[in-house]
Amino acid sequence: MNKTEFIVQTLDQTITSDKMHEFKEHLDSDYSHLVGIAISDTYCSPKAILNLVKVKGIDMLPDNFEVAHIIASTNVEPNNRFYTLFEPVSTNGDEITIKFTDEEYHKDYNLQIHLLLSNQPENVRRSLFLN
């Protein structure tokens, strides 16, 4: 196996109101760790927050984390769009729970959350992000 092997799993959720949206999905069981998270540049407002990002009861990010910290435009190179400044989370096919709120929602939009999974979390972090 290539030491930098990884996969990007994408979660899609239509945001239909300014209320909290909760979505859950099982992560790819062929990969052992969640290493990064990215959110595509969408219509979500600067006030949008990730109320919770949790795997197996472990918080990946602090509660009510501002989306502004991790959203990236298409001007950023694809591999650099991932936010990886947290401890890689052991997954092995576990379910991820995400709660999201956009207080300034004004029309429906599709929120895409990209999750970077790998079996060699430190190698991926070093090779993609820390150079």
Added chain:
Amino acid sequence: MAKISIQKIDLDAEKTHQAFEYNSNEFKKLIAVFCSPAVQLSLVFDNGRKVFVRGMEYQESKDSIPNHRVFSINKTLNKEIISGVINKTKRHIGQLAVYLIVEK
């Protein structure tokens, strides 16, 4: 292996100026700091003795690399109080928080 975590210091978003303190006892290293967009950050180490930054404006752009939107510090912590002041700029909206990326 060292474990890193993000410690969030929630502040009152209604206030324009606000001081904060964080007891870093359980951590050995401060890797980086970031905060809510559109604020000015002052940061003091060594229990109030060393001013590290004063009034640095912090803003975020979707066109920058998310991992680079932090102030890298890499400072060894000696069971000290980290303190600081946040000043909101006119462009600030939403919640107000300071985040410390720390290592155990």
